[in-house]
Amino acid sequence: MNNKVLLTAIISAMVMITSCKEEGKATSIATTNDSNKEITYKGTPISMDFESKIDSLIMEMTLEEKIGMLHGNTMFANKSVERLGIPELTMADGPLGVREEISRTSWAPAGWDNDFATYFPAGGGLAATWNPKLSYVFGNAVGAEARARDKDVLLSPAINIIRTPLGGRTYEYFTEDPFLNKKITVPFVVGVQENDVAACVKHYAANNQETHRDFVDVQIDERTLREIYLPAFKAAVEEAEAYSIMGAYNKFRGDYLCENPYMLDSILRKEWGFKGIVISDWAAVHTTKASLESGTDIEMGTPKPFNEFFFADKLIEAVKNGEVSEDEIDKHVRRILRLMFTLKTVDGKGQKEGSSSTEAHFKDAYDIAAESVVLLKNENNLLPINTSNISSIAVIGNNAIKKNALGGFGAGVKTKIEVTPLEGLQNRLPESVKINFAEGYKEAYKRDEKAKFGDITLNGPVTVNELDENLVNEAITAAKNSDLTIVFAGSNRDYETEASDRANLDLPYGQEELIHQLLEVNPNTIVVFIAGAPFDIKAVSDKSKAVIWTWFNGSEGGNALADVLLGNINPSGKLPWTMPVKLEDSPAHATNSFPGDDTVTYEEGILVGYRWFDTKNIEPLYPFGYGDSYTSFELGDLSINKSEFGEDETIDIKVAVKNTGDWDGKEVVQAYISKPNTSIERATNELKGFTKVEVDQGSTAMAYISIPVKELAFYNTDTKNWEVEKGTYIIKIGNSSRNLTMETSINIL
Structure with a gap:
């Protein structure tokens, strides 16, 4: 074994040891029987154990004290109620790590000498690892750093779908694919919130461009909305139990997202059962009554007198003149207090201490970068x-x-x-x-x-x-x-x-x-x-x-x-996205539907990213899911637990991954689904499973991918339900969307 191979083995061993330690952290929320099998991440819900205490606090609060909790009183905090022991709810930006401390009334740096933090890889790098375990590591580490800075809410992760290669925040977002998106999102949120810090998942929703983002009215058909742009948000709520959601700047079907009852109430709370709080993006609120009653809980904003916010003096006046009921105010205060009790911020007892800029966190940042x-x-x-x-x-x-x-x-x-x-x-x-x-x-x-x-x-x-x-x-x-x-x-x-x-x-x-x-x-x-x-x-x-x-x-x-x-x-x-030969090959540009003006219509529908390239037979420069290695891998011995499935069953796939080269390495085995003779529009291929497998040179390892049959569902706009189309499906296995070397068929009964 030469020195390079030896060094590679040593580093791999270090990474494996770190990975095992990190997996150990997740034992309360993750279960697995094999190192190559998928870990299931599940968050802890908002606590409902403090309702009587919350009721007592609300009864003692004045109207002005209640409304002070519903809007920013500093750049990154609402107002405390000191006489009742209710502290500020403190927030911090966090997609790349915890932001430096800024002044309470402006964006100017506060000038502290103890607000250094670990700089973590941007979202694109994290997604490029195709490794949910590392997403958990990232979330857990940045959550610990937020806790060390006494932050209650981390404004992260940013999970909007990458619709255009020109997006100014593409570096910060994860991917063009809804399945990969949710598989990276859920462990990140779980990791953050294990530190008594709320993840604020953003930007909800359809915030896929910076151009005209403050006012553009996004038009998306219902099926595309459900299948492409909402799955990661849905998973963040239902699986990761996200404690907060950020309302986006833009409009959706005519209403700003922070006053959009369909998105904030009908979908987020009633369909998904969201129990947390909705925080506006900074200066994204445009009304008082409509925004509050649609479901926004806290209005945050840019530096103007805080009493001029829509949820400040204007709201006090609206209550006093009977436009808004005090019961409505109490509902939002109750949500905020539930979160604060869940995070143990009211009395601080038992709250995690956190840690920042540690060698362990720099090692976490290294591990993510190395696999990206x-x-x-x-x-x-x-x-x-x-x-x-x-x-x-x-x-x-x-x-x-x-x-x-x-x-x-x-x-x-x-x-x-x-x-x-x-x-x-x-x-x-x-x-x-x-x-x-x-x-x-x-x-x-x-x-x-x-x-x-x-x-x-x-x-x-x-x-x-x-x-x-x-x-x-x-x-x-x-x-x-x-x-x-x-x-x-x-x-x-x-x-x-x-x-x-x-x-x-x-x-x-x-x-x-x-x-x-x-x-x-x-x-x-x-x-x-x-x-x-x-x-x-x-x-x-x-x-x-x-x-x-x-x-x-x-x-x-x-x-x-x-x-x-x-x-x-x-x-x-x-x-984690498709590299086009030219801009005009990308769907939003091929359909001339970017950036729009006052309105932008997503003409490509469900054919976002590689779905468009594959379905329209457009050759990319480098396809979604592509990445080479210093070694070579062969995929073989594809097997599935059975050939016929009901809707409540799971498709268990096994693939042998042989390392035929001269280096130890890791390969991402990807499973795509297609539906011959479909009765609805579908993409040629859709990612529905993947796993990252480490294989020593000359060795073979088994890759395990589990796909619940419900993952094959489409959203039926007539019935307003998810439905699995019966019949034959093709499962294709490979290492990119354009290199699918094996396939088999199954039947859904």
Whole structure:
């Protein structure tokens, strides 16, 4: 066994030990009989054990005290009732980790010296692991960090479906697929809430673009809404027992989401049985009576006098003049108090202590990042890098030194550790290998030009795409004088940002031209893209021997990436979305239904993401679920527990996964369903199961996938029920939506 293989084995063992420890944390909510079998995560519901105490508190409260609990009194907290021992309900942003402390009345940093936190990989990176266990690890760790900062509500996870590659928050969201989405969402929420912290699942719902997000009226047919855009929210409520939901900015079928009785009352509370609280996105409330009576519990907002909120003085006046009953006020206060008693915030007894910026949490961030890296291309085994054959490496690109914990418009993390790719290579390369660094291109903007959708980023900075000749010459010289070149390209969190969708898929800052010049002088060039959303990388991919895709990947992202490049970690990430050849191939753009104006209609219906590409026979550049490895796998011996099933039964699938290469590795076995002779519109393939399996070189492991027959249901808009169509289904097994190598049929009776 060579040194690299030995090191890989050691690291794998460390990861397995950590994984076992993490699984141990979940024993109260997870059961499994085999390491490769799926863990079932189940949350703890809102406690109903304190009703008499809550009734007593409400009876003692004045109207003004009650209404003070229904709106922001600081930027991230409602108002306390100190005389009754009711503290503020405190909140914090958290998709990348717990946000730094800000001032109580503005977005300015508070200037604390004890509000550092672990920077975790962005949502795209977490989803790319295709590993629900790591989602639980993420949620549990960030929940502990929120608890350590005395936060009651973590405004995370963000789980909106990725509808367009241009989405400004694609980096923060998980995936284009509703099934993968819910399988990542549920363990995350469970992990957070085990720390006496409420996860606030956002943004409910149909908030799939930043363009016109404050007012756009989203039109989605009912079947598409139920099958694509709501499953993860439904699972967060019914399986994970999410304690809070964030109402989105946009309208849905004419009503703003924070005053939408169909979404907030009919579906969320009556159908799904939600017992928690609905918190508005910041400044997403537009009315007093309608928003409150539709189901919004707490109005949060931007810095204006807090008494001017719709749920503040206006609500007091509405009660006093008889427009809103005090019983209605009591209903919302009761919901908030139930949550506070569940979180043990009223008296603080028995509440978890939490921990922040610990070595264990940095290790969690490393583990997630290490499994998220996607190997897109590797001709002639240029990867992993064999350091025994080289003496110098050219490291090119602003992204080699760019830090992404803070940046852009939206929540960042103030962290003590953020290892850049260059630092990761410096940490991991032997001293015998010299690094020749050149920035190559600058992250630069023309900030004096007005943003306009269609040619530049909407509401965002205008990028400078002309290369600096001196920087290019430095990069070319470094590449010529090095045995190997690694160019770090892609994007950053200043360019991919909340409140702004991108105008196109072009690589910014003139990167594509630079990469082509580097490939001409040094064919042994590895291209590493760091980004959260697809870009047009076809020309670069075609000409490059080795291409890697990685993410805004947290405090340990640079170390994890270096370990993948050097073979200390075998890449196992899979794309959580489809990489199109061109923008017009993507469904929202093929149907000319993005971004809309005052209204946007989702013309593609249920054919979102790979469903569109597969059904319309459009070849993607890289398909959903795709990711290569340094080893090779063969799937075989497909078996199913039986051939005929009733609606209440479960399809149990077993697949043998043989590692036929020279490296230990992990493969994601994916199960897709299709329905021949269907009576309704269906996608060609739909993901309905997956599992990640670790297999030693030369060995075979069994992959187990269980699919409840009810997962095959479609939403019947006539009966307003989920129905499983009878007849024959095809189960297809593979390692991406376009590489399904085995299939079998079953019959639903």
